[in-house]
Amino acid sequence: MQDKKRRWFLPVAFLTLIFGLGVGTFGLHAGDYAADAAYVQANYQVPVYQRAEALVERWTATAADNMPGREALVELDGLSRRLAGKKFVRDIDYSYSVVKDNHGWLQFITFALEPKAIVQDIASYQALGVPIMYIQPPTKFIEGYTEFPPTLYDKTAENVAENFALLEDAGVPVLDLRAAAEADALDKEQMFYRTDHHWRVETAFWAVQQTRAALAEEFGLLIDPDGYYSDPAHWQSAAYPQSFLGSQGRRVGRFYGGLDDFTLLTPDFATDYEVEITQYGGKTSETVSGTFADAVLDMSKLSAPSVYTGRYDVYWGADYPIVRADNLANEDGPRVLLIKDSYSLPYGAFLSAMVDELYMVDLRYYDIADLAGYIEEIAPDLMLIMYS
Amino acid sequence: MPLTLLIYYLLPWRTVRNRFLLLMSLIFYAWGEPLYVLLMMACICGNWAFGLLAGRWRGEKRGMLLLAAMLVFDLGLLAVFKYAGFAVSTVNSLLGLALPVPRVVLPIGISFFIFQGISYVIDVWRGEAEQRRNVLDVGLYIAFFPQLIAGPIVRYNTIAAEISGRRETWDDFVSGIELFIIGLGKKVLLANNFAIAADKIFDTGGYESISIGAAWVGAAAYTLQIYFDFGGYSDMAVGLGRMFGFHFLPNFNYPYIARSVTDFWRRWHMSLSQWFRDYVYIPLGGNRRGTARMLLNLLAVWLLTGLWHGANWTFVLWGLYYFVFLVAEKLTGLAKVLPRLPLISNLLVLVIVMIGWVLFRAPDVDAAFAYIGAMFGVFGNPPVDETFFFQTSENAVHFLIAAVACVPVLPALGRRLAAVGIVPGQGVGGRVLGMARDVLLLLILLLALASLAKGSYNPFIYFNF
Numbered sequence: 001m002q003d004k005k006r007r008w009f010l011p012v013a014f015l016t017l018i019f020g021l022g023v024g025t026f027g028l029h030a031g032d033y034a035a036d037a038a039y040v041q042a043n044y045q046v047p048v049y050q051r052a053e054a055l056v057e058r059w060t061a062t063a064a065d066n067m068p069g070r071e072a073l074v075e076l077d078g079l080s081r082r083l084a085g086k087k088f089v090r091d092i093d094y095s096y097s098v099v100k101d102n103h104g105w106l107q108f109i110t111f112a113l114e115p116k117a118i119v120q121d122i123a124s125y126q127a128l129g130v131p132i133m134y135i136q137p138p139t140k141f142i143e144g145y146t147e148f149p150p151t152l153y154d155k156t157a158e159n160v161a162e163n164f165a166l167l168e169d170a171g172v173p174v175l176d177l178r179a180a181a182e183a184d185a186l187d188k189e190q191m192f193y194r195t196d197h198h199w200r201v202e203t204a205f206w207a208v209q210q211t212r213a214a215l216a217e218e219f220g221l222l223i224d225p226d227g228y229y230s231d232p233a234h235w236q237s238a239a240y241p242q243s244f245l246g247s248q249g250r251r252v253g254r255f256y257g258g259l260d261d262f263t264l265l266t267p268d269f270a271t272d273y274e275v276e277i278t279q280y281g282g283k284t285s286e287t288v289s290g291t292f293a294d295a296v297l298d299m300s301k302l303s304a305p306s307v308y309t310g311r312y313d314v315y316w317g318a319d320y321p322i323v324r325a326d327n328l329a330n331e332d333g334p335r336v337l338l339i340k341d342s343y344s345l346p347y348g349a350f351l352s353a354m355v356d357e358l359y360m361v362d363l364r365y366y367d368i369a370d371l372a373g374y375i376e377e378i379a380p381d382l383m384l385i386m387y388s
Numbered sequence: 389m390p391l392t393l394l395i396y397y398l399l400p401w402r403t404v405r406n407r408f409l410l411l412m413s414l415i416f417y418a419w420g421e422p423l424y425v426l427l428m429m430a431c432i433c434g435n436w437a438f439g440l441l442a443g444r445w446r447g448e449k450r451g452m453l454l455l456a457a458m459l460v461f462d463l464g465l466l467a468v469f470k471y472a473g474f475a476v477s478t479v480n481s482l483l484g485l486a487l488p489v490p491r492v493v494l495p496i497g498i499s500f501f502i503f504q505g506i507s508y509v510i511d512v513w514r515g516e517a518e519q520r521r522n523v524l525d526v527g528l529y530i531a532f533f534p535q536l537i538a539g540p541i542v543r544y545n546t547i548a549a550e551i552s553g554r555r556e557t558w559d560d561f562v563s564g565i566e567l568f569i570i571g572l573g574k575k576v577l578l579a580n581n582f583a584i585a586a587d588k589i590f591d592t593g594g595y596e597s598i599s600i601g602a603a604w605v606g607a608a609a610y611t612l613q614i615y616f617d618f619g620g621y622s623d624m625a626v627g628l629g630r631m632f633g634f635h636f637l638p639n640f641n642y643p644y645i646a647r648s649v650t651d652f653w654r655r656w657h658m659s660l661s662q663w664f665r666d667y668v669y670i671p672l673g674g675n676r677r678g679t680a681r682m683l684l685n686l687l688a689v690w691l692l693t694g695l696w697h698g699a700n701w702t703f704v705l706w707g708l709y710y711f712v713f714l715v716a717e718k719l720t721g722l723a724k725v726l727p728r729l730p731l732i733s734n735l736l737v738l739v740i741v742m743i744g745w746v747l748f749r750a751p752d753v754d755a756a757f758a759y760i761g762a763m764f765g766v767f768g769n770p771p772v773d774e775t776f777f778f779q780t781s782e783n784a785v786h787f788l789i790a791a792v793a794c795v796p797v798l799p800a801l802g803r804r805l806a807a808v809g810i811v812p813g814q815g816v817g818g819r820v821l822g823m824a825r826d827v828l829l830l831l832i833l834l835l836a837l838a839s840l841a842k843g844s845y846n847p848f849i850y851f852n853f
Contacts, residue, residue, distance in 0.1 A: 015390070
């Protein structure tokens with residue numbers, strides 16, 4: 001005869017776990033699922049069964065986001081993979097699979113990609129008469145330094161080479177920060193976050209210094225002529241040690257890839273900004289006025305205790321279709337259009353201190369078909385493309 | 389699942405509980421197939437009607453016509469939804485035609501629920517179970533969610549009595565939880581892991597240049613993936629069924645310790661082989677009409693078994709592959725000799741099975757033969773390469789765990805401990821053992837949930853079924 005004590009532990013634990021997960025995932029977020037249903041009803045003018053399929057897909061994604069204790073489970077999974085010696089953590093979406101390279105850094109795999117539309121069609125933007133410079137940031141997969149486990153291949157270098165070929169044909173000047181980093185002997189260990197696909201904030205600051213020099217050389221355009229705003233001595237540094245679990249780390253947990261230190265750089269000089277953000281769907285948010293800290297920073301990204309918080313978004317808060325930053329303390333500076341991706345979050349913040357107006361357009365959320373018209377509308381003095 | 393369990397046990401009567409289970413099963417299926425749930429309902433209604441008549445016309449000549457009509461209905465659905473494209477492509481290839489190839493989306497689990505429908509009608513016709521007057525009872529049998537998508541194929545006569553007369557017990561509920569957790573662990577922690585290695589090696593192509601070692605690692609990975617995936621789903625289905633008071637028969641019995649191919653097929657996907665035995669092989673005469681007829685009957689069974697797995701010549705070849713070995717064992721008496729040579733026969737059967745899985749996994753016949761050629765260095769393949777070293781080291785821990793999980797080590801250990809008086813839950817030693825087992829099961833559950841929460845690779849390999 002079975003001991004009744006044993007019979008209670010497992011079933012109670014099992015039922016508690018699945019009920020807890022069920023209630024937490026669905027019960028506490030009923031509104032999210034209702035919102036999904038309303039969205040599908042309003043936006044999917046298709047047969048009923050296709051609407052049902054779309055709804056199931058949205059509910060599945062919502063459930064994944066709302067699962068209670070998800071972070072703890074991710075940590076447990078990462079720990080088990082570390083104990084099993086895994087160097088490759090396959091994700092349900094292959095592009096988000098995480099690789100541990102020869103330095104123990106976490107990496108995404110970059111696949112062969114077509115050059116971005118803006119590069120392919122660069123001539124049409126040159127025709128608008130605005131000086132253009134393409135900026136290639138350093139890449140986390142560093143040729144000759146980074147190695148993937150066998151049979152896993154990164155195509156960053158090939159993709160960059162394809163972009164360069166098109167830009168060279170069009171006669172667009174390129175600032176290759178990979179070469180600049182090599183020339184400046186930047187510490188490769190410190191250029192990127194171990195657990196995030198972005199460069200460190202400090203590296204972005206260095207990139208702005210390089211940009212300033214390149215613009216002077218290429219176009220004779222002097223931004224920050226005295227070198228005051230691009231002098232790190234005039235920027236304050238606040239350290240947040242072991243506080244950041246980056247984009248790659250959030251997929252595998254801290255036990256698999258560790259945590260990063262995060263550094264916040266802020267001006268140690270007077271600032272006065274007016275920032276206007278165009279949200280998704282074209283809606284413009286209210287203009288925020290104030291200092292760099294008021295208008296550019298979203299300190300909630302650093303004050304939130306969870307290491308799963310996207311610290312990197314402290315500059316500007318997130319990626320938006322358009323951000324217009326008017327630096328009221330530098331009305332003599334140029335008006336710059338920056339075609340960006342998320343690498344430009346800190347980069348754009350630092351650049352904004354050296355120019356009069358900075359327009360940042362993120363082509364992942366802004367329709368490129370409207371770009372030429374927008375350029376004509378804002379009439380920038382310079383167009384920088386850091387979008388790869 | 390938690391909501392289903394809660395409401396089920398709060399409901400008062402057997403009939404109400406059954407209707408609720410049917411409703412949840414239909415919702416479960418509609419979740420993935422909002423359109424094809426109607427097809428399944430049509431299958432339920434059709435087979436219910438055939439079953440009513442089968443019970444009424446049992447033993448009569450018109451009953452045979454009824455069975456024929458049922459087969460046309462059920463197999464016709466399979467033909468349209470599963471084999472139409474394959475059939476037309478084959479005709480085009482053979483006759484050099486250019487007929488438009490129908491692109492029909494295969495409803496998930498159609499092979500399982502159609503076979504269960506057929507099982508219902510035939511078992512009623514044979515008098516092995518009584519027909520159900522209420523279509524909803526037939527619906528529950530055919531559509532019951534634990535085994536709907538990936539089996540096991542539940543024979544109607546094995547659970548007919550339980551539809552109305554089952555008794556949910558605490559012991560069953562607990563053992564159901566144990567089985568469910570074990571199945572979930574097999575699928576998520578083992579099968580999904582091996583899928584990564586198998587996919588990497590099989591999908592890269594260029595088999596002429598991969599190393600022999602890498603080819604065998606890929607074959608081994610797929611061998612383990614399909615066992616733990618299929619076996620895992622079966623365990624979950626049996627476990628879930630038990631939580632609701634149903635006792636489904638097990639579907640796998642440590643197939644990779646088989647000592648003959650005959651033995652392998654008594655351990656692998658037992659519900660399918662029993663289905664074909666009872667509904668195809670024996671009605672055709674089995675081995676009772678001479679050797680030649682027996683061989684024909686076996687050929688029919690194995691062609692159908694291969695085709696059942698998918699509409700591709702690789703599956704037909706796979707079925708024929710096993711036909712050859714089974715016949716060889718039968719005619720030579722090897723089926724009785726091999727089990728007396730444990731390790732040698734184990735290895736031999738494992739190699740045969742692994743090569744069979746290559747046929748099963750490969751996208752087409754040419755690729756299958758190329759891969760098998762690589763396994764034996766036919767193309768001058770190097771013995772090892774970086775793929776071999778990487779996949780071996782990357783999966784070393786999982787290969788080790790899988791090796792233990794493929795053999796009945798834990799049941800044997802349990803028996804040895806019981807022989808010395810250590811039984812889970814009894815006495816100090818037993819309570820420690822019982823607690824250790826429960827903690828391990830809980831850990832498996834948490835690890836599996838962690839893997840799913842993280843968004844790990846979770847392939848669904850039953851799209852052919």
